[in-house]
Amino acid sequence: MTSSQESQGSHQSQESQESQGARGPAEPVAGALPGSSGFPGTGRRVLVSGASRGVGRAIAQAFAAQGDRVAVHYGSRRDEAEATFASLDGTGHALLGADLSDPQATARLAEAAAEALGGIDVLVNNAAAAAPAHPPANTSYEEWTAVWQRQVSVNLLATANLSHLAAQRMIAQGTGGRIVNIGSRGAFRGEPAHPAYGATKAAVHALGQSLAVALAPHGIAVTSVAPGFIDTDRVAHRLDGAEGEGIRAQSPFGRVAEPAEVAAAVLWLASPQAQWSSGTVLDLNGASYLRT
Numbered sequence: 172m173t174s175s176q177e178s179q180g181s182h183q184s185q186e187s188q189e190s191q192g193a194r195g196p197a198e199p200v201a202g203a204l205p206g207s208s209g210f211p212g213t214g215r216r217v218l219v220s221g222a223s224r225g226v227g228r229a230i231a232q233a234f235a236a237q238g239d240r241v242a243v244h245y246g247s248r249r250d251e252a253e254a255t256f257a258s259l260d261g262t263g264h265a266l267l268g269a270d271l272s273d274p275q276a277t278a279r280l281a282e283a284a285a286e287a288l289g290g291i292d293v294l295v296n297n298a299a300a301a302a303p304a305h306p307p308a309n310t311s312y313e314e315w316t317a318v319w320q321r322q323v324s325v326n327l328l329a330t331a332n333l334s335h336l337a338a339q340r341m342i343a344q345g346t347g348g349r350i351v352n353i354g355s356r357g358a359f360r361g362e363p364a365h366p367a368y369g370a371t372k373a374a375v376h377a378l379g380q381s382l383a384v385a386l387a388p389h390g391i392a393v394t395s396v397a398p399g400f401i402d403t404d405r406v407a408h409r410l411d412g413a414e415g416e417g418i419r420a421q422s423p424f425g426r427v428a429e430p431a432e433v434a435a436a437v438l439w440l441a442s443p444q445a446q447w448s449s450g451t452v453l454d455l456n457g458a459s460y461l462r463t
Protein backbone atom coordinates (compact mmCIF):
# COMPACT_ATOMS: atom_id res chain seq x y z
CA MET A 172 0.00 0.00 0.00
CA THR A 173 1.43 3.32 -0.95
CA SER A 174 1.44 6.10 1.56
CA SER A 175 2.14 8.60 -1.15
CA GLN A 176 -0.44 10.78 -2.67
CA GLU A 177 -0.21 12.60 -5.92
CA SER A 178 -2.27 15.38 -7.27
CA GLN A 179 -3.44 14.55 -10.71
CA GLY A 180 -0.68 16.41 -12.55
CA SER A 181 0.25 14.31 -15.53
CA HIS A 182 -3.17 12.69 -15.68
CA GLN A 183 -5.03 15.93 -15.83
CA SER A 184 -5.18 17.46 -19.27
CA GLN A 185 -4.45 21.11 -19.85
CA GLU A 186 -8.04 21.41 -20.97
CA SER A 187 -9.34 20.00 -17.72
CA GLN A 188 -7.10 22.25 -15.65
CA GLU A 189 -8.35 25.29 -17.53
CA SER A 190 -11.91 24.06 -17.23
CA GLN A 191 -11.46 23.59 -13.49
CA GLY A 192 -10.06 27.09 -13.03
CA ALA A 193 -12.71 28.70 -15.19
CA ARG A 194 -15.59 26.98 -13.49
CA GLY A 195 -14.43 27.57 -9.92
CA PRO A 196 -16.54 26.52 -6.96
CA ALA A 197 -19.92 24.96 -7.62
CA GLU A 198 -22.61 27.61 -7.86
CA PRO A 199 -25.69 27.09 -5.71
CA VAL A 200 -28.82 26.53 -7.72
CA ALA A 201 -32.12 27.99 -6.55
CA GLY A 202 -33.71 25.29 -4.40
CA ALA A 203 -35.92 22.97 -6.41
CA LEU A 204 -37.64 21.87 -3.21
CA PRO A 205 -38.46 23.80 -0.06
CA GLY A 206 -35.53 23.53 2.33
CA SER A 207 -33.02 22.25 -0.21
CA SER A 208 -30.96 25.31 0.70
CA GLY A 209 -29.73 25.98 -2.81
CA PHE A 210 -27.28 23.09 -2.68
CA PRO A 211 -26.32 22.41 -6.31
CA GLY A 212 -27.40 19.31 -8.17
CA THR A 213 -24.53 19.33 -10.63
CA GLY A 214 -21.08 20.89 -11.01
CA ARG A 215 -20.21 19.72 -7.50
CA ARG A 216 -16.73 18.87 -6.28
CA VAL A 217 -16.85 15.25 -5.20
CA LEU A 218 -14.26 13.15 -3.35
CA VAL A 219 -14.84 9.39 -3.65
CA SER A 220 -12.58 7.24 -1.47
CA GLY A 221 -11.61 3.81 -2.76
CA ALA A 222 -12.57 4.49 -6.37
CA SER A 223 -9.95 2.27 -8.01
CA ARG A 224 -12.56 -0.35 -8.86
CA GLY A 225 -15.89 -1.85 -7.86
CA VAL A 226 -18.49 0.30 -6.17
CA GLY A 227 -16.20 3.32 -5.88
CA ARG A 228 -15.58 3.30 -9.62
CA ALA A 229 -19.32 3.13 -10.35
CA ILE A 230 -19.95 6.02 -7.94
CA ALA A 231 -17.23 8.17 -9.55
CA GLN A 232 -18.70 7.43 -13.00
CA ALA A 233 -22.22 8.30 -11.87
CA PHE A 234 -21.22 11.70 -10.47
CA ALA A 235 -19.11 12.53 -13.53
CA ALA A 236 -21.96 11.53 -15.86
CA GLN A 237 -24.20 14.17 -14.38
CA GLY A 238 -21.64 16.95 -14.61
CA ASP A 239 -19.78 16.79 -11.30
CA ARG A 240 -16.00 16.85 -10.97
CA VAL A 241 -14.53 13.91 -9.11
CA ALA A 242 -11.38 13.25 -7.11
CA VAL A 243 -10.80 9.55 -7.71
CA HIS A 244 -8.98 8.19 -4.66
CA TYR A 245 -7.14 4.87 -4.55
CA GLY A 246 -5.04 2.94 -2.06
CA SER A 247 -2.68 0.54 -3.84
CA ARG A 248 -4.20 -0.14 -7.28
CA ARG A 249 -3.00 2.83 -9.26
CA ASP A 250 -3.49 1.10 -12.62
CA GLU A 251 -7.12 0.35 -11.86
CA ALA A 252 -7.64 3.88 -10.57
CA GLU A 253 -6.24 5.23 -13.83
CA ALA A 254 -8.84 3.14 -15.66
CA THR A 255 -11.56 4.66 -13.48
CA PHE A 256 -10.19 8.13 -14.16
CA ALA A 257 -10.02 7.52 -17.91
CA SER A 258 -13.63 6.31 -17.94
CA LEU A 259 -15.11 9.48 -16.47
CA ASP A 260 -17.29 11.78 -18.53
CA GLY A 261 -16.35 15.45 -18.56
CA THR A 262 -13.16 17.17 -17.48
CA GLY A 263 -11.54 18.61 -14.36
CA HIS A 264 -11.28 15.34 -12.45
CA ALA A 265 -8.31 14.33 -10.29
CA LEU A 266 -6.54 11.10 -9.39
CA LEU A 267 -5.17 10.86 -5.86
CA GLY A 268 -3.51 8.04 -3.93
CA ALA A 269 -3.34 7.77 -0.14
CA ASP A 270 -3.15 5.04 2.49
CA LEU A 271 -6.20 5.79 4.59
CA SER A 272 -4.86 3.81 7.55
CA ASP A 273 -2.50 6.78 8.03
CA PRO A 274 -4.29 9.87 9.43
CA GLN A 275 -1.62 12.21 8.08
CA ALA A 276 -1.88 10.76 4.57
CA THR A 277 -5.66 11.08 4.91
CA ALA A 278 -5.29 14.78 5.75
CA ARG A 279 -3.02 15.27 2.74
CA LEU A 280 -5.61 13.54 0.55
CA ALA A 281 -8.37 15.96 1.62
CA GLU A 282 -6.04 18.89 1.05
CA ALA A 283 -5.03 17.65 -2.40
CA ALA A 284 -8.62 16.94 -3.40
CA ALA A 285 -9.75 20.41 -2.34
CA GLU A 286 -6.83 21.97 -4.18
CA ALA A 287 -7.42 19.99 -7.37
CA LEU A 288 -11.19 20.57 -7.44
CA GLY A 289 -11.30 24.02 -5.82
CA GLY A 290 -13.15 22.72 -2.73
CA ILE A 291 -15.27 19.78 -1.61
CA ASP A 292 -19.08 19.68 -1.82
CA VAL A 293 -19.65 15.93 -1.57
CA LEU A 294 -17.66 13.23 0.21
CA VAL A 295 -18.38 9.56 -0.41
CA ASN A 296 -16.71 7.32 2.18
CA ASN A 297 -16.49 4.13 0.14
CA ALA A 298 -13.03 2.68 0.93
CA ALA A 299 -12.93 -0.42 3.08
CA ALA A 300 -10.00 -2.71 3.79
CA ALA A 301 -10.07 -6.30 2.60
CA ALA A 302 -10.06 -8.81 5.44
CA PRO A 303 -9.50 -12.55 5.58
CA ALA A 304 -12.20 -14.52 7.34
CA HIS A 305 -11.65 -14.36 11.09
CA PRO A 306 -14.30 -16.44 12.89
CA PRO A 307 -13.43 -16.30 16.59
CA ALA A 308 -13.29 -20.08 17.06
CA ASN A 309 -10.70 -20.62 14.31
CA THR A 310 -8.56 -17.51 14.44
CA SER A 311 -5.41 -17.03 16.49
CA TYR A 312 -5.29 -14.06 18.81
CA GLU A 313 -2.45 -12.61 16.76
CA GLU A 314 -4.50 -12.77 13.54
CA TRP A 315 -7.60 -11.53 15.35
CA THR A 316 -5.93 -8.38 16.69
CA ALA A 317 -4.27 -7.62 13.35
CA VAL A 318 -7.56 -7.86 11.43
CA TRP A 319 -9.41 -5.70 13.94
CA GLN A 320 -6.68 -3.03 13.84
CA ARG A 321 -6.80 -2.91 10.06
CA GLN A 322 -10.58 -2.92 9.77
CA VAL A 323 -11.03 -0.22 12.39
CA SER A 324 -8.27 1.98 10.97
CA VAL A 325 -9.61 2.02 7.41
CA ASN A 326 -13.34 1.30 7.61
CA LEU A 327 -14.09 3.41 10.67
CA LEU A 328 -11.26 5.80 11.52
CA ALA A 329 -10.59 6.89 7.94
CA THR A 330 -14.32 7.47 7.49
CA ALA A 331 -14.37 9.59 10.64
CA ASN A 332 -11.21 11.45 9.64
CA LEU A 333 -12.26 12.19 6.06
CA SER A 334 -15.68 13.27 7.32
CA HIS A 335 -14.07 15.71 9.74
CA LEU A 336 -11.73 17.10 7.08
CA ALA A 337 -14.47 17.46 4.46
CA ALA A 338 -16.99 18.92 6.92
CA GLN A 339 -14.55 21.62 8.00
CA ARG A 340 -14.05 22.57 4.35
CA MET A 341 -17.79 22.57 3.64
CA ILE A 342 -18.41 24.76 6.68
CA ALA A 343 -15.70 27.21 5.58
CA GLN A 344 -17.15 27.28 2.05
CA GLY A 345 -20.56 28.09 3.49
CA THR A 346 -22.49 26.31 0.75
CA GLY A 347 -23.58 23.18 2.59
CA GLY A 348 -22.58 19.69 1.59
CA ARG A 349 -23.30 15.99 1.48
CA ILE A 350 -21.47 13.08 3.10
CA VAL A 351 -22.53 9.58 2.07
CA ASN A 352 -21.06 6.53 3.79
CA ILE A 353 -20.99 3.05 2.31
CA GLY A 354 -22.01 0.82 5.17
CA SER A 355 -23.28 -2.74 4.95
CA ARG A 356 -26.21 -5.06 5.54
CA GLY A 357 -23.73 -7.03 7.65
CA ALA A 358 -24.05 -4.39 10.36
CA PHE A 359 -27.61 -5.65 10.99
CA ARG A 360 -27.55 -9.24 9.84
CA GLY A 361 -24.30 -10.20 11.52
CA GLU A 362 -20.96 -11.24 9.99
CA PRO A 363 -19.97 -14.44 11.79
CA ALA A 364 -16.88 -15.00 9.63
CA HIS A 365 -16.01 -11.28 9.42
CA PRO A 366 -17.03 -9.80 12.78
CA ALA A 367 -14.59 -6.88 12.57
CA TYR A 368 -16.08 -5.88 9.22
CA GLY A 369 -19.65 -6.04 10.57
CA ALA A 370 -18.76 -4.06 13.67
CA THR A 371 -16.96 -1.32 11.77
CA LYS A 372 -19.89 -0.96 9.37
CA ALA A 373 -22.33 -0.66 12.28
CA ALA A 374 -20.06 2.03 13.67
CA VAL A 375 -20.03 3.80 10.29
CA HIS A 376 -23.84 3.91 10.34
CA ALA A 377 -23.82 5.31 13.88
CA LEU A 378 -21.12 7.82 13.02
CA GLY A 379 -23.19 9.05 10.09
CA GLN A 380 -26.22 9.56 12.29
CA SER A 381 -24.27 11.57 14.88
CA LEU A 382 -22.71 13.71 12.17
CA ALA A 383 -26.10 14.24 10.54
CA VAL A 384 -27.29 15.97 13.72
CA ALA A 385 -24.03 17.83 14.29
CA LEU A 386 -23.69 19.16 10.75
CA ALA A 387 -27.30 19.98 9.84
CA PRO A 388 -26.94 23.57 11.10
CA HIS A 389 -24.27 23.98 8.41
CA GLY A 390 -26.49 22.67 5.63
CA ILE A 391 -24.59 19.39 5.46
CA ALA A 392 -26.64 16.20 5.13
CA VAL A 393 -25.01 12.93 6.18
CA THR A 394 -26.36 9.53 5.18
CA SER A 395 -25.30 5.90 4.81
CA VAL A 396 -26.26 3.04 2.54
CA ALA A 397 -26.32 -0.55 3.76
CA PRO A 398 -25.87 -2.83 0.75
CA GLY A 399 -26.09 -6.59 0.70
CA PHE A 400 -23.82 -8.49 -1.68
CA ILE A 401 -22.67 -6.52 -4.73
CA ASP A 402 -21.10 -8.06 -7.82
CA THR A 403 -17.53 -6.76 -7.44
CA ASP A 404 -14.02 -8.23 -7.54
CA ARG A 405 -13.89 -8.02 -3.75
CA VAL A 406 -16.44 -10.82 -3.36
CA ALA A 407 -16.04 -12.56 -6.76
CA HIS A 408 -14.43 -15.62 -5.14
CA ARG A 409 -17.60 -16.09 -3.09
CA LEU A 410 -20.10 -15.34 -5.86
CA ASP A 411 -18.34 -17.52 -8.44
CA GLY A 412 -17.86 -20.44 -6.09
CA ALA A 413 -20.19 -22.98 -4.59
CA GLU A 414 -21.39 -20.38 -2.13
CA GLY A 415 -22.64 -18.11 -4.93
CA GLU A 416 -25.96 -19.81 -5.54
CA GLY A 417 -26.89 -19.55 -1.88
CA ILE A 418 -25.88 -15.90 -1.76
CA ARG A 419 -28.06 -15.03 -4.77
CA ALA A 420 -30.94 -16.96 -3.22
CA GLN A 421 -30.82 -14.65 -0.18
CA SER A 422 -32.80 -12.16 -2.26
CA PRO A 423 -36.24 -13.04 -3.68
CA PHE A 424 -34.96 -11.41 -6.87
CA GLY A 425 -32.46 -14.27 -7.08
CA ARG A 426 -29.42 -12.11 -7.67
CA VAL A 427 -26.97 -9.71 -6.03
CA ALA A 428 -26.65 -5.96 -6.67
CA GLU A 429 -24.81 -4.32 -9.52
CA PRO A 430 -22.37 -1.55 -8.48
CA ALA A 431 -24.40 0.92 -10.57
CA GLU A 432 -27.45 0.28 -8.38
CA VAL A 433 -25.51 1.36 -5.30
CA ALA A 434 -24.11 4.36 -7.19
CA ALA A 435 -27.63 5.48 -8.15
CA ALA A 436 -28.66 5.53 -4.50
CA VAL A 437 -25.53 7.46 -3.51
CA LEU A 438 -26.23 9.99 -6.27
CA TRP A 439 -29.72 10.52 -4.91
CA LEU A 440 -28.49 10.91 -1.32
CA ALA A 441 -26.02 13.55 -2.51
CA SER A 442 -28.73 15.49 -4.33
CA PRO A 443 -30.30 18.76 -3.16
CA GLN A 444 -33.65 16.96 -2.86
CA ALA A 445 -32.27 14.47 -0.32
CA GLN A 446 -31.49 16.94 2.46
CA TRP A 447 -34.48 15.66 4.45
CA SER A 448 -33.07 12.13 4.27
CA SER A 449 -30.14 13.22 6.44
CA GLY A 450 -29.44 10.64 9.15
CA THR A 451 -30.91 7.75 7.19
CA VAL A 452 -29.34 4.35 6.69
CA LEU A 453 -30.73 3.19 3.36
CA ASP A 454 -31.09 -0.57 2.85
CA LEU A 455 -29.93 -1.77 -0.58
CA ASN A 456 -30.34 -5.50 -0.31
CA GLY A 457 -33.06 -6.69 -2.71
CA ALA A 458 -35.37 -7.56 0.22
CA SER A 459 -32.83 -10.12 1.43
CA TYR A 460 -32.92 -8.73 4.96
CA LEU A 461 -35.83 -6.74 6.34
CA ARG A 462 -35.64 -4.64 9.47
CA THR A 463 -38.11 -2.28 11.06
Ligand SMILES: NC(=O)c1ccc[n+]([C@@H]2O[C@H](COP(=O)([O-])OP(=O)(O)OC[C@H]3O[C@@H](n4cnc5c(N)ncnc54)[C@H](OP(=O)(O)O)[C@@H]3O)[C@@H](O)[C@H]2O)c1
Nearest residue numbers: 221223225226245246247248270271298299400401403405
Ligand atom coordinates in the same frame (compact mmCIF):
# COMPACT_ATOMS: atom_id res chain seq x y z
N1 LIG B 1 -18.94 -5.97 -2.58
C1 LIG B 1 -19.90 -6.22 -1.68
O1 LIG B 1 -20.56 -7.26 -1.70
C2 LIG B 1 -20.22 -5.18 -0.63
C3 LIG B 1 -21.37 -5.35 0.17
C4 LIG B 1 -21.70 -4.37 1.11
C5 LIG B 1 -20.90 -3.27 1.26
N2 LIG B 1 -19.79 -3.14 0.48
C6 LIG B 1 -18.96 -1.94 0.69
O2 LIG B 1 -18.85 -1.24 -0.54
C7 LIG B 1 -17.60 -0.55 -0.58
C8 LIG B 1 -16.85 -0.90 -1.85
O3 LIG B 1 -16.78 -2.31 -1.96
P1 LIG B 1 -16.07 -3.02 -3.21
O4 LIG B 1 -16.68 -4.36 -3.32
O5 LIG B 1 -16.06 -2.11 -4.38
O6 LIG B 1 -14.60 -3.18 -2.59
P2 LIG B 1 -13.13 -3.16 -3.24
O7 LIG B 1 -13.16 -3.49 -4.68
O8 LIG B 1 -12.29 -4.00 -2.33
O9 LIG B 1 -12.70 -1.63 -3.10
C9 LIG B 1 -12.26 -1.11 -1.90
C10 LIG B 1 -11.59 0.21 -2.13
O10 LIG B 1 -11.04 0.66 -0.88
C11 LIG B 1 -9.69 1.01 -1.08
N3 LIG B 1 -8.89 0.76 0.10
C12 LIG B 1 -8.82 -0.37 0.83
N4 LIG B 1 -7.92 -0.21 1.82
C13 LIG B 1 -7.41 1.04 1.70
C14 LIG B 1 -6.43 1.79 2.41
N5 LIG B 1 -5.77 1.30 3.47
N6 LIG B 1 -6.14 3.04 2.00
C15 LIG B 1 -6.79 3.54 0.92
N7 LIG B 1 -7.72 2.90 0.21
C16 LIG B 1 -8.02 1.66 0.60
C17 LIG B 1 -9.21 0.17 -2.24
O11 LIG B 1 -8.11 0.82 -2.86
P3 LIG B 1 -7.03 -0.02 -3.76
O12 LIG B 1 -7.82 -1.06 -4.49
O13 LIG B 1 -6.46 1.02 -4.64
O14 LIG B 1 -6.04 -0.57 -2.79
C18 LIG B 1 -10.45 0.13 -3.13
O15 LIG B 1 -10.47 1.25 -3.97
C19 LIG B 1 -16.87 -0.95 0.69
O16 LIG B 1 -17.09 0.02 1.70
C20 LIG B 1 -17.54 -2.25 1.09
O17 LIG B 1 -17.44 -2.51 2.46
C21 LIG B 1 -19.43 -4.05 -0.45
